[in-house]
Amino acid sequence: MWNVSQIKKEFPVFEKYPSLVFLDNASTTQKPRAVLKAMTDFYENDNANVNRGVYAMAERADAAYESARRSCAEFVGAEVDEIVFVKNATEAANLVASSFGEKVVGSDDGASPDNIVVTELEHHSNFLPWQELASRKGADLRIMRVDLKTGNLVDGSLKLIDEKTKIVAVTMMSNVLGVMPDISGIVEAAHAVGAKVVCDAAQSAAHERLDMKKLDVDFAFVTGHKIFGPMGIGFLYGKKELLEKMPPIMTGGGMIKDLPDTWLDSPSRFEAGTPNVAGAVGLMAAIEFIRNVPKGWNVHEDKLAKIAKDKLSGLEKVHVFPCENSIVSFSIEGVHPHDIASILADNDICVRAGHHCAKPLMKALGVNATVRASFSIYNTEEDVDKLISAVKEVLNTFE
Amino acid sequence: MDLYGEIILDHFKNPRNAGTIDDADIIGEDLNPLCGDKVKTFLKLDENGLIQRFAFCADGCAISVAATSIIGEGLAGLSLQELESLENEKIYEMIGVPISTGRVKCALLGISCIRKAIKLYKAENAEKGEKNKG
16 A cells, blocks of 8 residues: 555655645656755765865765765666766756767768657757757758657657668657657667667656666666756766767866876766766665655556546546646646646645647647646645646636 | 736736737737747837837737736837836736746736837837938
8 A cells, every 4th residue: 555644754845835735746856855864964974076085085975976876877777887977867868969979970971861860759858959969960850750649659650760860869758748658669670770769767767667778778867856866966877888989078077087188988988077976965865765665656646647637637628638657738728827837836736837848749739838737656636636626716717 | 916816817808909000110029938928019109209009919828918918008108218117016016916936927928028129129220320320
């Protein structure tokens, strides 16, 4: 049995705001006490820069930073040197595009240009770096379309992948619709033509256990703040043989072996400057927290989202987009999403209204914006009831 | 006070000065980057350069539409300078409901559009003036 009240106790925010209904989890999750404590402990006891000192505190900082890397590696079934710390998902995607992408995507030689395949489901973080790379290189940007009935990719999308495809960038879970594209099919099609797969795992990491070896994707990235960790820290997973051949995109402190340009091995090569050590320590605590959460947490989230979806669908003038898993996107006829969100906010309900940094998908859905309620481990059926009753208030207000 | 009080809802449902002005002197267009809302504003000046008529069309939320409608009601007779010097605080006063920081962009979408258009109009006129001098 899923014990929400016990889980909720781990999150100080609900002590401070007992009536808070936090349904903006796809944007960022709340932080458990263990994460906050780990970060405070680091700054109180072990604060020193990494890779430089021989005194005890510096050694402890080094050890903490590298333990955090090991923890991330174990979390996604990777080797420790396949984990590069970054500040967020956007930085990870840009790193792959600017380093790996810049090398492998060729320019248009006049015959048939290389192409990069992305999907309409992508968050801008896994869309714009590829759009810009394609534009720099004169390559084609091919977009897998969304089936408006299911919210998932249309059948036959894999046909866009051909022998001129160099990179396929795909989300594991849409931040707007919650749908999860068939990654294994995409990986198989991409690898059959020698293309590499870059996977946005920002949403999926909070939703299911990841196993990079099993998925066989070439790159994937996770951001800490969506899995109960701090903001400003995340990691890029890359297959070792690929990372080893990639040039740095930032140069400076902590990434060089010798002048003028003999770089350190990966991952240090990609981590120029003082890293976010406290963030990494917080992320490690978040991963430990998530690993200790009883199995079935995603079943709980999905169940709540399903109840919300069913109840919202039953209301006149409310349109629910084709959603799956823990995310519900909806709109109300004649009422702007921002107005809906404001009235929900007056009822202590936090949701997101807007384009969710997914303009290609908004365009496909034919809207400027949606309201998104996204569920996490600390949400309850009571939260769903409050959401529904506040949506009814919106309907009455704009009657 | 309720954000969605009677006045805001009334202006949202029946925006004053909704539409376009074919022979407008100053036309502006703006976008709210948060949600893609759009607004287009039109100003017609009289022979003394004072605002004679205002019109707008908007595809936006209740706050942005109602705010533009309310602000628009008080524009006739103002000089461009008077309009430009309207402080945001004064705008919030006109709207009459508390605007949270998250909704500031919505509340100011219409007036920002007008301000930008006036700036552009003045710059173009100054350029024309320079050319005529030359």
